[in-house]
Amino acid sequence: MKLLGQKLNRRFFLSLLSLSATATILPSKVFGLSDYRRDKNIPKEYIQNRDRPGFFIRSANPFMGVDANDWGLSIRGMVANPVALGYEDLFGFKVVSQVSRLKCVECWSATAKWEGFHFQELVDRVKPDPQAKYVYFQSADSYYESYALEELLRPRVLMVMRMNGQPLSKDHGFPLRLIAPFKYGYKNVKYITSIEFTDSRKRNYWANNGPYSVDGTIQPGIDHPLDFNKKPLPINGGEVFHPFDKRPS
Ligand SMILES: Nc1nc2c(c(=O)[nH]1)N[C@H]1C(S)=C(S)[C@@H](COP(=O)(O)O)O[C@H]1N2
């Protein structure tokens, strides 16, 4: 585990070095291999990582956000009834609400009141095959995550359309995001456009492009090194030190 982490980090650093000269604001070209927090060239209207009071924003690939008129959601794969939904169709599901915390691996966390519908509603609609044990999410900003179907059916997992009494903002995942309170933030996919039922696990954004775990279950008592006196230190468990910070000397 530790060895694998170090190997990934090394590769990751090399890729960052080679990208730094060519990085532009074309998200598809730099595809998740750069960090934009310190990039001053990204126009203000782009959604990107911002440490904003109340609720930070984390978006790996800066983009302009989703327009409701252009947005669609396809639910497909190993299902009896694949469907394509438009924005209005989202209002056909039974709404539930909860207050829950989103915790990023970087250690910041924040709570919000989330409103949306249970994943079971989608399952009832498309009727997955019994062999479809996994679900693969894709997003409008080229982000992706996979889950075991069983995890998505837990009571506090929500397909979210509203945050703190308002439609999801452009920064926080309009028009549809996943909230799974027992997973680190990076599993809580924003801007969902495709949900695919599969019999094996597909890709996971930060597990593929950085050193974070595929599973992403929150590890109680384990802090991210960025919040430990700002001194990056390797830690064990589901997270390792942040790839964008200097290695400990
Ligand atoms: N589509 C998409 N979803 C995403 C991300 C992203 O870059 N793109 N970032 C993830 C990470 S790392 C975190 S911590 C949370 C942050 O959610 P927020 O921006 O609403 O605070 O979104 C997650 N979902």
Ligand SMILES: [Mo]
């Ligand atoms: Mo995150």
